[in-house]
Amino acid sequence: MKKTILLLLVVGFLAACSSVMLTGRRQLNLVSDSEINTMSFKSYKEFIDSVPLSTNKTSTAMVKKVGAKIAAAVETYMKANGFEKDIASFAWEYNLVKSAEVNAFCMPGGKVVVYDGILPVTQNETGLAVVLGHEIAHAVARHSNERLSQQMLQQYGAAFLGAATAGKSAAIQQGIGTLYGIGSQVGVLLPFSRTQETEADKLGLIFMAMAGYDPSQAIPFWNRMSAQSGNNNSSDFLSTHPSDAKRIAALEKELPTALTYYKK
Numbered sequence: 001m002k003k004t005i006l007l008l009l010v011v012g013f014l015a016a017c018s019s020v021m022l023t024g025r026r027q028l029n030l031v032s033d034s035e036i037n038t039m040s041f042k043s044y045k046e047f048i049d050s051v052p053l054s055t056n057k058t059s060t061a062m063v064k065k066v067g068a069k070i071a072a073a074v075e076t077y078m079k080a081n082g083f084e085k086d087i088a089s090f091a092w093e094y095n096l097v098k099s100a101e102v103n104a105f106c107m108p109g110g111k112v113v114v115y116d117g118i119l120p121v122t123q124n125e126t127g128l129a130v131v132l133g134h135e136i137a138h139a140v141a142r143h144s145n146e147r148l149s150q151q152m153l154q155q156y157g158a159a160f161l162g163a164a165t166a167g168k169s170a171a172i173q174q175g176i177g178t179l180y181g182i183g184s185q186v187g188v189l190l191p192f193s194r195t196q197e198t199e200a201d202k203l204g205l206i207f208m209a210m211a212g213y214d215p216s217q218a219i220p221f222w223n224r225m226s227a228q229s230g231n232n233n234s235s236d237f238l239s240t241h242p243s244d245a246k247r248i249a250a251l252e253k254e255l256p257t258a259l260t261y262y263k264k
Contacts, residue, residue, distance in 0.1 A: 133204035205258035
């Protein structure tokens, strides 16, 4: 019976696998776009209603302009290459939030937020395109779907493990459960997150290039980010982001490919 359940789980998980466009990486998607976008749109509205938006009309217009250019370029590419269904439920929106935080994010379904604290680091339109290309890549590559699916898989695994050790002593069950939690977190979830960050960097370069922004400017941007954050530690174990040094090296490696999409 246990073997049958495990087999059914494996078959179900394999059926739920898909590939990320341009990179070809296989990923697990147990959550539908409609489900996660419904949650995303609700959360995004609650967030926007709770924070002060920037009153700087020039900066706000720049965020909307760069975001719209990148989204349009990505949509054009996807429609021309058979990926149109992957963004069918997207509803793009771009907002600049008044905050000193050096950050930006794109929620599932194309809901983008930029904190104006990052603008001194981006410096100009092209620097902003580096950030938005990266964040939009997270949404287009369905990284949130994948992360939620990984968490679901971890829960399924923990439940199956609990059933398999039901006849053991409480101490053994607790010990195995603890090892499973640590092993799945360090061995699966965090490395996947670093993979997603690196993938978003790669796709972000291509996306900004498609929109007419010079992808080579990603290198000086991340150098500025590194200087601003002081994140020059070469170790990225137990981190959800690659170290700045590794990130910049990977970007330099991907730059020739991104430049093939760049038209001045």
